[in-house]
Amino acid sequence: MQIHPLQDFLVLLALAVVAVALLRRAHLPPVLGYLLAGVLAGPHGLGWIHESAALELLAEIGVVFLLFTIGLEFSLPQFLAMRRTVVGLGGAQVVLGTAAGTGIALLYGVSWEGAVVVGGALALSSTAIVVKQLADQLELQSRHGRTAVGILLFQDLAVVPFLVLIPILAGNGAESMWWPILLALLKGVLALAVMFALGRYALRPLFREVTRTHSAELFTLTVLMVALAAAWITHELGLSLALGAFLAGLMLGETEFRHQIEADIRPFRDVLLGLFFITIGARLDIFQLPDIWPQVVALVGFLVLGKGLLVAALTRVAGNEAGVAVRTGMVLAQGGEFGFALLALAMKHELFDPATSQVVLTAVVVSMALTPFLVRYNGVVAKGLLHRSYLQRRTERQREVAEATHQLQDHIILCGYGRVGQNLAKFLRDEAQEYVALDLDPIRIRDARDAGERVFYGDATHRDLLEAAGLGRARALVVTFDEVNAALRILGRVRAEYPDLPILVRTRDDTYMEELSEAGATEVLPESLEASLMLATELLLTLGVPTGEVMRLLENARSSGYRQLRGLFTGAELDAGERAPAGGERLHTVLLPADAPSVGWRLAELGLEEQGVQVSAVRRGGIRGEEPTPDLELREGDALVLRGPSERLEWAEKRLLGG
Structure with a gap:
């Protein structure tokens, strides 16, 4: 009986619902549930889902949307500044990783043509899992996060030469190998030029026209069209779909529409990524495990330990600190989704037998299943292995902060130096009030320090660093970033020792007001409600209401905890960028x-x-x-x-x- 693709899609959705619900309750990454669901329900398991071109396309679109959102996270200047990491570090990792993987495959008796493909597949890491997990842990902009993403970008680019190379290896056409590879590189340059031109001259005007219609549906449709059209352009040039989506995201990341685009694309990305991971798990034949488990264990060890050590060593040689190197190595110690594309194409050209393919496939899936744990605990492991180094570096930072602030009295400590933190600093300077700011963006800190501002690198959730910034002598502490978990950690570590210190916390809206207040915040300032008060103030003053009466209304609203502002008629949908009450x-x-x-x-x-x-x-x-x-x-x-x-x-x- 012919199975309709809709049936498989419904099964995948049902499995995704169950997987996410169970894994969330167990406080584990949903990726593990997706992979396990695919293994159990795939054609080699219970047979509930079948191979389908439609499902494969949906899964691939999930990766397209993931790379699109990655591009939104990176500004073009930041991407250009990372070219050394992308090309130098990423290139070295792919070349050496491929060579090591090829050698291992040769030891197992694989032909040299097939061994090269196996080496290339093992050299690639999982962009989908790593980026999503780093984003969930707020580590995407950390030093090890940026380094890992730079390496992943080169790996995604390296897929193209491998895809060109596989048919050549199968046809024993080594004499004509270099021309197709050179042609692929030229196509890559052309794709970059096309996307940059479209981004500069077409995308911003397009979205400005769309926003003038005030139609949320049209805005979302335009976002989907741009992401998929960019993927199609690079695909037509013989490159990967994901590359075009990344470049489109990179271009749109420079526009004022970035945050709304990210909010619109996220639901599509998360749903389709879940389907992608289920289809990955479905490729695994669990009934062959009893026969191949020794080879699988050895290969998983190579991926997790060998590849992790290789990435860590290259990152250290590139001039990064030992802690950053270890964390980057742990983050990239797995196989990746693009490796499956190489294996499938090599199988089609019969470069190795199905048994070899199943060993490599199983090892890659197992390593991907381990990745959420490796990424989640990368900081814990690195600090455990390099405790003295971490402690010494933190002590040096504390000493630097303490020496620069030891004469300050009644100053303000700003946790975070983004837009809100910098605006607060301007007002404090105008009033001749001293302040100290702590931030985790090295580029922002460098520029601010060069301008003579008292800004230091450091994690404000560490109380010893706050103490070095003069917490005991400070007049107030302000949490300027919109990260509730970090704000709660700061409150928990400060309030116990300094019960009378005023602590102001910024939030986007009133969702976590009670939780932050109970944790010890003196004032919780929700942006959306304060914006309403500012608009009301200007309107009432324009209408001629006496200033004293307006101030009384504002004071009543704030003293009541914004009570009269916190309920709203939600209607069919919320305003753009607005969260549920x-x-x-x-x-x-x-x-x-x-x-x-x-x-x-x-x-x-x-x-x-x-x-x-x-x-x-x-x-x-x-x-x-x-x-x-x-x-x-x-x-x-x-x-x-x-x-x-x-x-x-x-x-x-x-x-x-x-x-």
């Missing part, structure tokens, strides 16, 4: 008809407050009353404005209307 809380209006059972009752008798629902206002006869008293008796035609979580609002509506 805190805890799912929203506003909902219930109109009481004549036969409503609640007519004639007092608010206190309904028990709404006990169920987490507040009546924020009642409109009666065209007059709206805010904060009604509990003894208000409800009448026919009253409109009650309720605030609370969605599921509780549904209960409250039934309570008011019956049913």
Whole structure:
């Protein structure tokens, strides 16, 4: 019976739901669940999913969107500044890794043509897993994160020559080998020129025209079109789909639309990436494991230990610190998704037998399954192995900070020196207030230091570094970045020793206000709510409302914890870039008809407050009353404005209307 592709797609979606739910509960990366689901349900397992060109295309589009978002993360100047890492370090890793993998394959009796392909497949790492895990851990912009991404970019580029080389090896056409490779490189240069030209002269005007329509659907459609069109262009030039998507993301990362584009593309990327990992797991034949497990274990050891040590050594030789080298080596110690493309093409040209292919495939899948753990604990392992080195470097940084700040008194400590931190610093300088800033972006720190600003490299979540910055003498501490977990760590490590120190925390909205306040924040300042207050201030002043009255309204809003601003009518969709209200809380209006059972009752008798629902206002006869008293008796035609979580609002509506 012919299986419709939709059936396989539904099975994949069901498996993805189960995998993510189970792995999230176990606090493990979802990638592991995707791989395991693919192994169990694939054609070599339970046979629930089958090989399908449609599914393969969807999975490949997931990688396309991943590379597109990677490009958004990297600015063009930053990418050009990384050319030494991309070409030098990445090139050395691919060449030496391929040579080592080729030698191992030759030892197992693989022909030299097939051994070269095996070596190339083993030299590649998993861009999909590594980048996603680094992004989840907020390490994508760290030194080891940027180094790893630079190497991965060269690996993705190196896939092209290998794809050209495999048919040549199969045809024993060594005499004509260099011309196809040179042609592929020329195509790569052409692709770069085309994408840079389109990015400079077409993409920004295109998105400006789209945004003028104020249509979220059109904006999302344009993002999808640009990402897939860029992938198609490089594919038509004989290069990988992912390369074009990365270049398009790189171009759009320079525009003012970057953050909205990233928000729009993320749902598509995450769903299709999950399908991609399931299809990877489906390639594994678990019934062959009893016969090939010694070779698999040896190859996994080569990938995790050998490849990790090679990357670490090259990173160290390139001038990076030992800790950065170890962390980069751990992050890249696995096989990658593009290796499967090389193996599949080599099998098609019969460069080695299916048994060899299954050994390599199984080892790569196993190494990819280990990757989330290697990436998650790369810092712990590096600090354990290089404890003295890490301790010495941290001590040197603390000494540098302490020497530069030992004379400061009643100064401000800024945790983070991005846009918000720099704007605060400008106001402090205008008022002749001293400040110290800690940040993790070395380029930003270098530029700020060259300009004479007191900014230092350091992780503000470490209390000893804050102490070196004069925490005991500081007048206030400000968390300027929007990273809730880091802010909670800072609060937990500072508040216990300094209960009276004012600590101001910036957040994007009110989602984590209570959690941050309970952790010890003196003030939590949600950007979206403060923007509303600023607009209200300017509007009321424009309307002629006395300044004193406006200030009173602002003070009431802030002193109440923005209570009257924190519920909203969400409608069919939120505004661009806006998150759902805190805890799912929203506003909902219930109109009481004549036969409503609640007519004639007092608010206190309904028990709404006990169920987490507040009546924020009642409109009666065209007059709206805010904060009604509990003894208000409800009448026919009253409109009650309720605030609370969605599921509780549904209960409250039934309570008011019956049913």
